[in-house]
Amino acid sequence: MPVMIEIHDLWHVYGSGTAGEVVALKGVNLRIDQGEFVAIIGSNGSGKSTLARHLNGLLLPTRGWVKVCNLDTRSSEHLQEIRRRVGMVFENPDNQLVATIVEEDVAFGPENLGLPPAEIRRRVEQALETVGMATYRNHPPHLLSGGQKQRVAIAGVLAMEPSCIVLDEPTSMLDPQGRREVLRTIRGLNESRGMTVVYITHFMEEAAAAGRVLVMDDGRIVADGPPRRIFGQTELLERIGLGVPPLTRLARRLRMRGLPVPEVVLDAEELVSSLCS
Amino acid sequence: MLIEVTELTHVYLRGSPLEVTALRGVDLQVAEGEFLGLIGPTGSGKSTLAQHLNGLLRPTSGRVVVEGEDISAKRKPLRSLRQKVGLVFQYPEHQLFEETVYDDVAFGPRNLGLDEAEVKRRVHWATSLVGLPEEMLSRSPFELSGGQMRRVAIAGVLAMRPRVLVLDEPAAGLDPRGRRDILGHIRKMHQKEGITVILVSHNMEDVAELAQRIVVLHRGEVFLQGPTRKVFGQAERLRGIGLDIPPVTALMHQLRHRGLPVRADVLTVEEAEQEIVNHWRQRRPC
Numbered sequence: 029m030p031v032m033i034e035i036h037d038l039w040h041v042y043g044s045g046t047a048g049e050v051v052a053l054k055g056v057n058l059r060i061d062q063g064e065f066v067a068i069i070g071s072n073g074s075g076k077s078t079l080a081r082h083l084n085g086l087l088l089p090t091r092g093w094v095k096v097c098n099l100d101t102r103s104s105e106h107l108q109e110i111r112r113r114v115g116m117v118f119e120n121p122d123n124q125l126v127a128t129i130v131e132e133d134v135a136f137g138p139e140n141l142g143l144p145p146a147e148i149r150r151r152v153e154q155a156l157e158t159v160g161m162a163t164y165r166n167h168p169p170h171l172l173s174g175g176q177k178q179r180v181a182i183a184g185v186l187a188m189e190p191s192c193i194v195l196d197e198p199t200s201m202l203d204p205q206g207r208r209e210v211l212r213t214i215r216g217l218n219e220s221r222g223m224t225v226v227y228i229t230h231f232m233e234e235a236a237a238a239g240r241v242l243v244m245d246d247g248r249i250v251a252d253g254p255p256r257r258i259f260g261q262t263e264l265l266e267r268i269g270l271g272v273p274p275l276t277r278l279a280r281r282l283r284m285r286g287l288p289v290p291e292v293v294l295d296a297e298e299l300v301s302s303l304c305s
Numbered sequence: 306m307l308i309e310v311t312e313l314t315h316v317y318l319r320g321s322p323l324e325v326t327a328l329r330g331v332d333l334q335v336a337e338g339e340f341l342g343l344i345g346p347t348g349s350g351k352s353t354l355a356q357h358l359n360g361l362l363r364p365t366s367g368r369v370v371v372e373g374e375d376i377s378a379k380r381k382p383l384r385s386l387r388q389k390v391g392l393v394f395q396y397p398e399h400q401l402f403e404e405t406v407y408d409d410v411a412f413g414p415r416n417l418g419l420d421e422a423e424v425k426r427r428v429h430w431a432t433s434l435v436g437l438p439e440e441m442l443s444r445s446p447f448e449l450s451g452g453q454m455r456r457v458a459i460a461g462v463l464a465m466r467p468r469v470l471v472l473d474e475p476a477a478g479l480d481p482r483g484r485r486d487i488l489g490h491i492r493k494m495h496q497k498e499g500i501t502v503i504l505v506s507h508n509m510e511d512v513a514e515l516a517q518r519i520v521v522l523h524r525g526e527v528f529l530q531g532p533t534r535k536v537f538g539q540a541e542r543l544r545g546i547g548l549d550i551p552p553v554t555a556l557m558h559q560l561r562h563r564g565l566p567v568r569a570d571v572l573t574v575e576e577a578e579q580e581i582v583n584h585w586r587q588r589r590p591c
Binding site (some may be wrong): 048070071072073085115173174175190197200201202203204205206230232233267273274275277278281282285287296297299300301304 | 345346347348389395448450451452468476477478479480481482483484485509510546548549551552555556559560563564565572577578581582585
């Protein structure tokens with residue numbers, strides 16, 4: 029797979045030279061290939077959001093470099109192209125929607141690209157279709173549920189036809205149904221369209237659904253691997269304040285009490301079949 | 306009853322094209338010392354209900370009585386009420402503003418006109434309840450972590466010595482340790498200080514662990530209510546309105562479905578472990 033994002037020795041310092049100087053990233057090296065679904069976990073202040081904001085040039089490296097599709101974020105002439113290729117979705121759906129009608133909101137990005145009206149309509153239609161919100165095209169966003177608003181925000185990003193989508197805790201303000209909708213939408217994008225996904229979350233069970241999990245602590249990547257390997261490292265995860273998903277924890281405790289349960293369990297189905305085989 | 310809500314209806318922007326009925330004939334009783342979970346999908350009216358409990362919103366119709374005092378009456382002075390019912394909003398750390406943690410927590414009590422010795426007692430009591438160490442009191446709240454800032458904000462409400470604490474998503478956006486810490490302190494406030502707690506949350510696991518009783522709102526009406534185990538026994542009804550049951554409870558249902566006769570009304574990992582191990586020891590294969 030071709031490289032989507034490449035990061036070399038990335039450092040980021042906020043308030044450099046002031047009394048409140050904070051070194052948020054301390055030498056991050058990372059390569060994300062096209063089509064990967066990467067979850068980033070870490071405690072508050074570990075550097076997750078700072079890293080994410082480097083992926084589309086919202087923040088620039090203090091030291092080191094970030095390349096998106098081989099375009100270096102440090103050259104200002106690349107920024108517009110980089111931002112078109114890497115779309116960002118944030119935590120609070122209410123802060124991301126700007127128009128009074130859903131389809132206008134989704135059209136906002138492509139209109140700014142100066143595309144012809146027919147092309148804009150095609151993109152808006154397709155994006156709303158993809159997130160399952162086409163029937164709401166004429167609704168005012170403020171009447172939608174949290175999960176629906178987030179899906180509209182995702183559609184707004186898709187209408188830019190990006191190659192990669194970065195989501196920073198998109199479900200933390202949503203109810204259970206909203207969380208399911210957003211996660212299902214994102215998995216669908218990754219599985220059926222090969223969209224590269226970078227997904228920051230505090231919910232360990234959401235990270236367990238990704239193909240690869242990065243663990244951040246104190247500005248560094250301290251673990252990187254498939255969820256089964258990451259969630260097998262209970263001690264590391266406990267030490268940095270994260271822990272493992274509830275069913276992984278239950279399975280581990282059952283195993284310690286002598287039940288024939290695999291070492292790392294990621295979902296209910298695995299646990300049920302090991303107990304009922 | 307500490308709180309009695311009767312036939313509460315609230316309509317936003319009445320008479321305008323944007324009119325929305327957020328609450329429709331809601332009845333709710335909260336007993337002294339209770340730990341109540343208030344759940345419901347987005348837009349179900351949870352926050353609107355919470356804001357009636359300390360008089361931030363007035364009913365369009367119906368009554369809200371707190372400690373025998375009808376607070377729905379027009380022009381009722383709300384000051385004493387706001388002391389009785391402390392409301393902690395979502396992301397309360399956005400409302401911190403003082404230069405030190407001490408001053409931020411002391412802001413409310415000072416406004417009550419208390420003398421500085423009493424203010425000091427209250428600041429120490431409230432900050433220790435939320436687990437903020439003494440040496441943090443002289444620091445700027447803005448140098449603290451997200452979880453610590455949130456605890457400062459909760460301490461500021463506690464320092465008013467409310468009888469009831471209403472918390473709207475107190476753990477949202479915190480990492481797992483921050484979440485465990487803050488919920489642990491809320492549990493302690495309830496158990497040790499006997500403060501009545503109403504926890505508004507989207508997180509079914511948190512509510513399952515903490516609440517004794519649950520009220521479920523849906524489209525502005527009470528959809529279900531009862532002891533926590535009973536409410537989470539109704540997986541299909543909850544899922545039907547966009548909620549869910551805790552993952553361990555769902556697992557127990559699946560095990561039963563596959564023929565392992567475990568109890569399904571289990572709410573925590575520890576309970577599930579015990580229940581599964583007990584059945585395993587009896588060697589009854591599925």
